[in-house]
Amino acid sequence: MGGTNDKGKIKDFNNAFNEAVSRLDNEACWKLFGGKDAALKALRGANYSYQDLDRATKDPNTGAISAVGAATNSATNPPSVYINNYGPFRNTTVLVVTSSGVESHTFDFGTKLRGSQFGALLLLHELGHLVGIFGPDAKNPQLNRSYTQQVQDACFPKKK
């Protein structure tokens, strides 16, 4: 883990990472990523760091709020996964920049997940980019449900 020496941030990452690994024990989950071994290899093979990506913003015209959770850079070898210091990875209450100042909003990508489970969801979303299923070359991504929804359905099934 790079981009920080903060023990709290490192601990939160490790908890989310371990949660992601354990979710890959579930067949529906590892199948989404093309196999358990491939998924674990890709998850463990990336470089992870906390970085400053975009701040959450509010569109002054529509009121819509957008936030960046994480990102994957596929031009490095191994690929790099960046966790946004300004995003909801560690805390789903994020500060949102508006035209009149800063507001606080809950932002969980509609998942209702919290803590290490939410962090794991973000890491598994990035895993989709790492193994190529969510990559820029993904075929007709708009025909599918959102990537994160796919991850949630496969790896965080609702208890019946």
Add this chain to the structure above:
Amino acid sequence: MWLLSLTTVLMFAIYTPLLPVSPDNAMRRTKDEDEQAKQAQASLELTTSIVRQRYCKSSDPAAYNTLRLDLQLRYKNIGQQTLILYRGTSIAHREMVSVNTEQAVNKRYIFDMSLMVGVQGLPEIELGPIPDKNFIILQPGATFEPTTSTEAVLFLKRSDEERAADAFGTGEYVLQVQVSTFPYQRSLEKEIRQRWKASGELWARGVTSRPMTFKVEKVREAVDCNP
């Protein structure tokens, strides 16, 4: 009149170039593919220009400082069909950097970052017979510039001697962004495409901007950019 309320929508749409369908495959085309083929006849060009460039101190001493580029986007309908385009803020979900324009055209990137972007609180769309206020109609040849800029974030080396594969030192580079132009769900896209087809073709695919040069200066004093 129906109002559809959408409070949380994720969007990770990625622009996928469409290939022409061969006659052999034509019979097997699905309804979705027909819609996409129709969109392929339409064409939207995206260019960017820098309205503000800042060097920002990282929020964590161990993280990279960043170059933040506020981009003015400019869409131009370069096809033959009238287009319907969402007028809300366009969000960059992919940033690609090349060493020059030729490399950019050949998709050879030294930085290629896909961002996990979420959007919530989108405005309700009025499902009437014509596009509502959240959309703009672009006649062939017409242009549209969103009133709010789109931000691109790139990492900076602490010094030009630093070995970092994903951070930039002094020099000129070429940036392209992919933006999502329709942040709503697929089911809604289908519905309004049908309802509004008399007004034009709904543009719901992502768009990749034309290569744009930017510069990382030798002297780049980072400041606190947080509000």
